[in-house]
Amino acid sequence: MTRFPLTWLYAPGDRPHVVAKALAAGADTVVIDLEDAVAPDRKDYARTATADLLRSPQPVPVHVRVNALDTPWAAADLAALATLPGLSGLRLPKVTSPGQIRQVAVATPLPLYALLESALGIEHAYAIAGAHPSLRGISLGEADLRADLGLRADAGLDGPRSRVVVAARAAGLAPPSQSVHPDIRDLDGLAASCARGRALGFLGRAAIHPRQLPVIERAYLPTPAEIEQAETIIKAAAEEQGAQALPDGRFVDAAVVTAARRTLSLAHRR
Structure with missing residues (x-):
C-alpha cells in the first residue's frame, strides 16, 4: 500500500547544524528553507550551504523552499539546486498563477509544490494545481494569507482551506498538508488544529520544531x-x-x- 507522508519539518538553510538535526528527527520530509527563515544578507550563504549538502543523497526526502520567483534570489536558487541528487522536490512560495509553475518546470526535472499565500493565489488555485505534470501538490501559506486578507480570527481561513482541498482533488493531486502551527509550545492547540484540518480534508502538516511531529502524526493516523x-x-x-x-x-x-x-x-x- 502507498505510504502517505504526514510530516514536513522546516529547517533554515543558513543553519546547517539545525538542518542536520532535522534530518534525524523522524519527519517524513525535511524542508530546507531559503525564504522566510533566512535574512537577506544570509541568502547566498544559505543557498551555498544547502547545495553543498544536497550534492549527496540524504537519509530522508529533502525539499527546498526557494525564494519567491519575483525576488532577486529566485533565479540563483533554481540554478544552484535544479539537478542535485540529494533533492527530492522544490517548494515554490507565493505562487499566484499557473504560468509561474510552467516557468520553473522548464528549468528543472524536480517535482514541484506550490504554496498559495495570497487572495490571488487562492482565486487561481485550480489553474495552478493543473498547470503542469511536474506539480505534485499545493498547500497554503497561512501567515501571509491571513495578512493579505486582513483576518482577525482563524475561522476566516476555513474558506481558503476548503478551496485548496477541492482544487487539489479536482486536479488529481494528493490532499494538501496543513500550514505550520507557529507556537511550538502549544501542543494541545496544535492537536486541536490538526483535528480541524483533518475534518476539512487535509492530510498531514508542516512543522517548525521536532516536538510537533508526534502530535501531527497522532492526529492524522486513524483511530x-x-x-x-x-x-x-x-x-x-x-x-x-x-x-x-x-x-x-x-x-x-x-x-x-x-x-x-x-x-x-x-x-x-x-
Missing part, C-alpha cells in the same frame, strides 16, 4: 475504531459486487471503499 470500520468495509466489498448496505445501515459503494483503503494504508504507519 482503532476507524481501522475496524475500514476493515469491515473492505471485507464486505470483497464478498459482494456493487453498492450495498452493511448490517448497521452504513452504505458502501466504490467511493467508500477507496476511503477505507486509504485509512488502512495510513494505519500501516503504526
